Amino acid sequence: MVKRAMxxxxxxxxLQEEAEFFQLYVEGETVVxxxxxxxxxxxxxxxxxxxxxxxxxPFVVERVCGIxxxxxxxAYIRAVEDICGCTVPERAEYLRTIVKELERIHSHMLWLGxxxxxxxxxxxxxxxxxxxxxxxxxxxxxxxxRIHYANAKIGGVRRDMDDEALRAxxxxxxxxxxxxxxxxxxVLDDPVIHARLKDVGILTLEDARKWCVTGPTARGSxxxxxxxxxxxxxxxxxxxxxxxxxxxxxxxxxxxVRCLETLDALDIxxxxxxxxxxxxxxxxxxxxxxxxxxxxxxAPRGEAFHYVRSDGSNKPVRxxxxxxxxxxxxxxxxxxxxxxxxxxxxxxxxxxxxxxCTERFATAxxxxxxxxxxxxxxxxxxxxxxxxxxxxxxxVEPLKLE
Amino acid sequence: xxxxxxxxxxxxPGGAALADRIAERLGxxxxxxxxxxxxxxxxxxxxxxxxxxxxxxxxxxxxxMATASGIDVRDGIEVQYHFSFDRANLVVTLRVLAARPxxxxxxxxxxxxxxxxxxxxxxxxxxxxxxxxxxxxxxxLSDDWPEGVYPLRRDYDNANERRGPSGAMPPDEAQG
Amino acid sequence: MSWKTWxxxxxxxxxxxxxxxxxxxxxxxxxxxxxxxxxxRFGIKLVGSPRHADALLVTGICTRQAKPRLQExxxxxxxxxxxxxxxSCAISQGIFRxxxxxxxxxDEAVREVDPEAIIAYVPGCPPKPEAMIMAVVKALGxx
Numbered sequence: 001m002v003k004r005a006m007x008x009x010x011x012x013x014x015l016q017e018e019a020e021f022f023q024l025y026v027e028g029e030t031v032v033x034x035x036x037x038x039x040x041x042x043x044x045x046x047x048x049x050x051x052x053x054x055x056x057x058p059f060v061v062e063r064v065c066g067i068x069x070x071x072x073x074x075a076y077i078r079a080v081e082d083i084c085g086c087t088v089p090e091r092a093e094y095l096r097t098i099v100k101e102l103e104r105i106h107s108h109m110l111w112l113g114x115x116x117x118x119x120x121x122x123x124x125x126x127x128x129x130x131x132x133x134x135x136x137x138x139x140x141x142x143x144x145x146r147i148h149y150a151n152a153k154i155g156g157v158r159r160d161m162d163d164e165a166l167r168a169x170x171x172x173x174x175x176x177x178x179x180x181x182x183x184x185x186x187v188l189d190d191p192v193i194h195a196r197l198k199d200v201g202i203l204t205l206e207d208a209r210k211w212c213v214t215g216p217t218a219r220g221s222x223x224x225x226x227x228x229x230x231x232x233x234x235x236x237x238x239x240x241x242x243x244x245x246x247x248x249x250x251x252x253x254x255x256x257v258r259c260l261e262t263l264d265a266l267d268i269x270x271x272x273x274x275x276x277x278x279x280x281x282x283x284x285x286x287x288x289x290x291x292x293x294x295x296x297x298x299a300p301r302g303e304a305f306h307y308v309r310s311d312g313s314n315k316p317v318r319x320x321x322x323x324x325x326x327x328x329x330x331x332x333x334x335x336x337x338x339x340x341x342x343x344x345x346x347x348x349x350x351x352x353x354x355x356x357c358t359e360r361f362a363t364a365x366x367x368x369x370x371x372x373x374x375x376x377x378x379x380x381x382x383x384x385x386x387x388x389x390x391x392x393x394x395x396v397e398p399l400k401l402e
Numbered sequence: 403x404x405x406x407x408x409x410x411x412x413x414x415p416g417g418a419a420l421a422d423r424i425a426e427r428l429g430x431x432x433x434x435x436x437x438x439x440x441x442x443x444x445x446x447x448x449x450x451x452x453x454x455x456x457x458x459x460x461x462x463x464x465x466x467m468a469t470a471s472g473i474d475v476r477d478g479i480e481v482q483y484h485f486s487f488d489r490a491n492l493v494v495t496l497r498v499l500a501a502r503p504x505x506x507x508x509x510x511x512x513x514x515x516x517x518x519x520x521x522x523x524x525x526x527x528x529x530x531x532x533x534x535x536x537x538x539x540x541x542x543l544s545d546d547w548p549e550g551v552y553p554l555r556r557d558y559d560n561a562n563e564r565r566g567p568s569g570a571m572p573p574d575e576a577q578g
Numbered sequence: 579m580s581w582k583t584w585x586x587x588x589x590x591x592x593x594x595x596x597x598x599x600x601x602x603x604x605x606x607x608x609x610x611x612x613x614x615x616x617x618x619r620f621g622i623k624l625v626g627s628p629r630h631a632d633a634l635l636v637t638g639i640c641t642r643q644a645k646p647r648l649q650e651x652x653x654x655x656x657x658x659x660x661x662x663x664x665x666s667c668a669i670s671q672g673i674f675r676x677x678x679x680x681x682x683x684x685d686e687a688v689r690e691v692d693p694e695a696i697i698a699y700v701p702g703c704p705p706k707p708e709a710m711i712m713a714v715v716k717a718l719g720x721x
């Protein structure tokens with residue numbers, strides 16, 4: 001009988017930015033079940049929201065997650081605008097879109113770098129993050145901060161961008177196109193990366209629907225849902241772009257979706273700069289009437305869904321925050337089962353989990369003795385060794401980046 | 403992407419028309435309806451029919467459960483299941499009351515895996531008991547959080563629980 | 579200066595701990611390793627185990643769930659070590675101060691298990707990577 005053991009990952013370890021506790025049950029080298037314990041990052045933000053005024057809440061909510069920092073405030077703001085029924089000025093919509101797409105670029109690049117590390121391509125990690133740095137500088141130029149932009153407010157945006165800022169953004173997108181295309185082509189053409197990511201961590205469309213996943217996790221399984229198209233906000237219904245999907249459902253499919261979305265984001269931003277209308281940036285909402293509303297935006301990881309209830313006072317009565325990772329991470333139950341241990345780290349990474357949004361934690365133990373069997377660091381090392389073995393077997397040169 | 407002729411979400415144009423069809427199909431399961439705007443509809447559902455109502459939205463109308471939220475109201479905990487009908491740009495929220503003192507409802511998570519975690523969270527934070535939930539373990543609050551204390555309830559006073567007992571890690575937990 | 583301290587100042591190995599953070603400070607910590615800042619040229623290295631670390635980079639508000647684990651990691655870390663509280667959350671819990679799940683500040687949690695702990699504070703939300711590098715340099719200067 002094959003021994004069933006549980007693999008420990010966490011609570012703290014390198015390259016997992018948050019404490020996570022995954023419990024993987026393995027028999028031999030195959031994952032047969034998994035579980036997750038979360039709580040480490042729980043900061044009680046929903047309760048804090050009810051103690052802040054409507055206009056103060058975005059500052060709290062942008063700290064739900066440092067990577068989706070523009071998404072959560074905008075989803076909350078849309079929920080409140082749902083209650084108010086106000087019309088956001090056109091210029092504000094374009095400005096919001098620019099910041100959201102810059103966020104998407106920096107987030108997808110962050111993911112690409114970390115994914116590269118997990119499968120042993122540290123060069124990819126360093127190069128992607130090198131080109132990511134100007135994106136953060138552009139965000140700082142545009143909003144005043146590398147992350148935590150505080151750009152949107154109920155009814156509009158807080159700060160305008162002058163022509164010089166818009167020109168700088170446009171130039172930054174031009175400068176990024178070449179490197180991003182180079183990275184995309186290098187990663188997507190590499191036969192060893194194909195061997196590591198294709199048919200790995202498959203989430204079928206049926207399972208995607210059962211777990212109600214969103215974002216690239218859903219679109220990589222052929223489910224064409226995208227809040228930018230389904231419930232348009234910003235300038236998304238005024239610029240040319242498309243919803244990117246792949247049918248395979250494996251890690252490679254999700255990688256392709258993210259790479260294409262990053263390139264699309266460059267185009268969306270350039271269109272917004274080119275077509276930027278004049279006019280006011282703020283509808284001047286002074287009071288939120290009693291009522292309830294739902295707001296959603298497409299964060300890099302998927303749909304951020306917020307629900308707000310107001311009783312006509314100056315503070316929300318209830319604010320529900322649902323981050324995309326909250327629905328994506330449980331789908332590990334479907335995508336991790338049957339995987340080889342060496343493939344688990346990249347499968348876990350493939351939904352681009354943002355634990356601050358959701359907070360999870362996992363461990364593994366030997367089922368019979370209760371002893372610690374393997375650490376996350378061991379599993380990352382296994383994953384990297386598997387890549388090296390494949391490279392040798394296939395007689396392929398390491399990835400060339402210019 | 404082409405849409406099948408039998409696609410439940412595209413058979414009628416627009417969210418408002420779809421909301422009408424859903425309300426009609428749910429029939430007497432629903433006792434009140436609010437349309438905040440053409441994209442947002444709230445349907446108040448009888449507690450004993452919530453499981454059935456959710457199955458209709460999910461299986462018959464291809465709804466995607468975005469999330470659920472609970473709020474402490476005078477008569478109990480109001481639980482809302484938010485369903486998105488993406489192609490029609492419509493969110494239909496099923497509003498159901500877990501009346502005091504029991505604050506219990508049938509678990510929807512036993513049918514729809516996507517509801518599994520959020521029901522555990524509502525149990526942690528609001529004390530709603532979900533009958534039939536396959537895995538009602540603590541999800542979001544710490545291991546040492548006292549039982550019976552629900553932070554999102556109106557009568558919660560957070561002065562006491564903040565510090566918590568400091569202590570060593572549980573002995574059965576591995577180090578990363 | 580003892581040879582241990584001299585060795586420590588030559589090349590600082592750091593271990594990153596997230597005690598309930600929004601991920602922002604954590605990403606900026608990882609930024610330090612990447613070509614734009616490249617702290618490895620100063621000998622600063624991110625290690626995989628607290629037992630190899632000279633410094634703990636702690637982010638986050640120290641939630642109830644994270645607190646005992648943070649204390650355990652501190653106890654495992656080889657001494658001498660410096661605890662660097664990165665960001666407003668680690669210093670004072672920031673805007674989450676009144677939350678029900680916010681146990682205590684990071685320095686209180688660490689001093690509970692070691693009253694003599696060396697703790698440095700890097701303010702910001704998040705602190706810029708340059709500020710973090712300066713903090714490490716300053717902390718080394720006090721040893």
